Amino acid sequence: DVKVTQSSRYLVKRTGEKVFLECVQDMDHENMFWYRQDPGLGLRLIYFSYDVKMKEKGDIPEGYSVSREKKERFSLILESASTNQTSMYLCASSLPGGPPQHFGDGTRLSIL
Amino acid sequence: AQKITQTQPGMFVQEKEAVTLDCTYDTSDQSYGLFWYKQPSSGEMIFLIYQGSYDEQNATEGRYSLNFQKARKSANLVISASQLGDSAMYFCAMREYGNQFYFGTGTSLTVIP
Numbered sequence: 001d002v003k004v005t006q007s008s009r010y011l012v013k014r015t016g017e018k019v020f021l022e023c024v025q026d027m028d029h030e031n032m033f034w035y036r037q038d039p040g041l042g043l044r045l046i047y048f049s050y051d052v053k054m055k056e057k058g059d060i061p062e063g064y065s066v067s068r069e070k071k072e073r074f075s076l077i078l079e080s081a082s083t084n085q086t087s088m089y090l091c092a093s094s095l096p097g098g099p100p101q102h103f104g105d106g107t108r109l110s111i112l
Numbered sequence: 113a114q115k116i117t118q119t120q121p122g123m124f125v126q127e128k129e130a131v132t133l134d135c136t137y138d139t140s141d142q143s144y145g146l147f148w149y150k151q152p153s154s155g156e157m158i159f160l161i162y163q164g165s166y167d168e169q170n171a172t173e174g175r176y177s178l179n180f181q182k183a184r185k186s187a188n189l190v191i192s193a194s195q196l197g198d199s200a201m202y203f204c205a206m207r208e209y210g211n212q213f214y215f216g217t218g219t220s221l222t223v224i225p
Contacts, residue, residue: 033213035215040121041217042118042203042215042216042217042218043203043205043215044215045212045214058212088155090157092157092213101159102159103156103157105155105156
């Protein structure tokens, strides 16, 4: 069965901290995505990656960076966390032009 | 312009009745895909159904069908014989060439016993 695993289900951090959200997939998918989900706004794409060491900005990349050193792992980094980054973060993967994305269970991040 | 528009923030349906969730999309690509996902209160995103832009038949998966009207750029989800377990958020999404996925803002469906 396909699996996308996010390292934490719930996370609480302080303003100004550097925060790492990890995502691992076991399907050998080329594409990986980070979204944030907020009520009334749906899912908004932060960054996506179509290959190792490759990344593209999504709709809302400000305040975030990403790292993809290995095919199976895609990390989202909040360089200096702020309270407006409190949100649900969803990681997903897919084959290029292929089946629909598979999602992780999400990380609910609170910045205090 | 919004790539995906879902105009119904909330919908109610009686158990065992059918319900249609609206979705319109905006793209200039010839090749694209349309998807629907279900997100229960537990939070996981569940893929429901897929329609390719070149598919001539409407996609169906069990009680789910996608009413694809290409000229109108609409991809409505029809759920037949609603069940209590269908209560959830439903998201319409589109994949364009280049592998970007765009999501709508979602429709919250409540099935009433």
